[in-house]
Amino acid sequence: xxxxxxxxxxxxxxxxxxxxxxxxxxxxxxxxxxxxxxxxxxxxxxxxxxxxxxxxxxxxxxxxxxxxxxxxxxxxxxxxxxxxxxxxxxxxxxxxxxxxxxxxxxxxxxxxxxxxxxxxxxxxxxxxxxxxxxxxxxxxxxxxxxxxxxxxxxxxxxxxxxxxxxxxxxxxxxxxxxxxxxxxxxxxxxxxxxxxxxxxxxxxxxxxxxxxxxxxxxxxxxxxxxxxxx
Amino acid sequence: xxxxxxxxxxxxxxxxxxxxxxxxxxxxxxxxxxxxxxxxxxxxxxxxxxxxxxxxxxxxxxxxxxxxxxxxxxxxxxxxxxxxx
Numbered sequence: 542x543x544x545x546x547x548x549x550x551x552x553x554x555x556x557x558x559x560x561x562x563x564x565x566x567x568x569x570x571x572x573x574x575x576x577x578x579x580x581x582x583x584x585x586x587x588x589x590x591x592x593x594x595x596x597x598x599x600x601x602x603x604x605x606x607x608x609x610x611x612x613x614x615x616x617x618x619x620x621x622x623x624x625x626x627x628x629x630x631x632x633x634x635x636x637x638x639x640x641x642x643x644x645x646x647x648x649x650x651x652x653x654x655x656x657x658x659x660x661x662x663x664x665x666x667x668x669x670x671x672x673x674x675x676x677x678x679x680x681x682x683x684x685x686x687x688x689x690x691x692x693x694x695x696x697x698x699x700x701x702x703x704x705x706x707x708x709x710x711x712x713x714x715x716x717x718x719x720x721x722x723x724x725x726x727x728x729x730x731x732x733x734x735x736x737x738x739x740x741x742x743x744x745x746x747x748x749x750x751x752x753x754x755x756x757x758x759x760x761x762x763x764x765x766x767x768x769x770x771x
Numbered sequence: 772x773x774x775x776x777x778x779x780x781x782x783x784x785x786x787x788x789x790x791x792x793x794x795x796x797x798x799x800x801x802x803x804x805x806x807x808x809x810x811x812x813x814x815x816x817x818x819x820x821x822x823x824x825x826x827x828x829x830x831x832x833x834x835x836x837x838x839x840x841x842x843x844x845x846x847x848x849x850x851x852x853x854x855x856x
């Protein structure tokens with residue numbers, strides 16, 4: 542399977558995503574420069590973390606208009622998988638691929654830390670290798686990760702099983718003290734209505750190797766591999 | 772074509788948690804400005820734009836706000852100043 546990792550000016554997790562896909566999973570990956578107009582036949586698009594366009598105006602606001610995003614949106618509309626991590630999540634929200642927005646962390650600090658995530662829905666193309674309710678250890682590194690949406694949107698996301706990951710404490714419970722950024726309802730990751738676009742602030746690509754302290758992120762990649770290869 | 776300089780205020784929507792505004796309000800209280808009730812920190816954007824008429828220039832900037840300058844999910848905008856250049 543072929544992954545396409547989009548590189549915007551200011552992306553900095555594109556190499557991490559490449560490492561996860563190529564060195565850890567043994568799959569093929571290509572970098573897609575943001576000015577490109579085609580996706581080079583990839584099966585899965587990764588919008589990686591970083592600070593595209595220096596976060597000018599709002600995180601993700603300008604990257605959303607890069608030429609390749611037209612192709613990424615068309616790919617998503619065809620049902621193609623898109624994994625949007627951190628700045629990628631911010632870009633996906635700005636592009637309208639996912640509802641809501643990511644605002645300044647409620648404590649106003651850049652948070653670089655390990656968090657615990659509870660898998661809220663294991664019946665998606667990104668989570669089928671996990672057990673529902675299991676708790677993962679995955680790192681975060683962001684200043685603007687406070688997931689925000691209208692109450693009606695949040696109710697709909699919950700009702701449709703589109704909330705995929707929540708920040709939880711060591712007991713696996715949603716807890717304001719374990720919420721690193723003040724995200725509404727402890728939301729760390731969501732999918733779109735079609736279930737083929739996952740946006741999440743934590744970095745699964747940085748949790749694929751025991752050397753890095755956790756392999757809990759592998760399931761995201763292994764799930765999508767199993768689904769697309771099937 | 773005439774030219775206009777349009778200033779736009781983009782502010783966090785009321786009701787959405789604004790920790791930056793809260794932090795500034797607390798600092799103002801510390802400085803003794805006890806009358807401060809709330810503070811909201813936003814952006815002021817100045818656009819020089821060519822247009823046939825003033826209202827067309829304003830409408831064009833409103834469209835820019837809806838599409839890029841403001842996030843419709845979390846922010847409100849208003850045209851604060853319009854100056855003919």
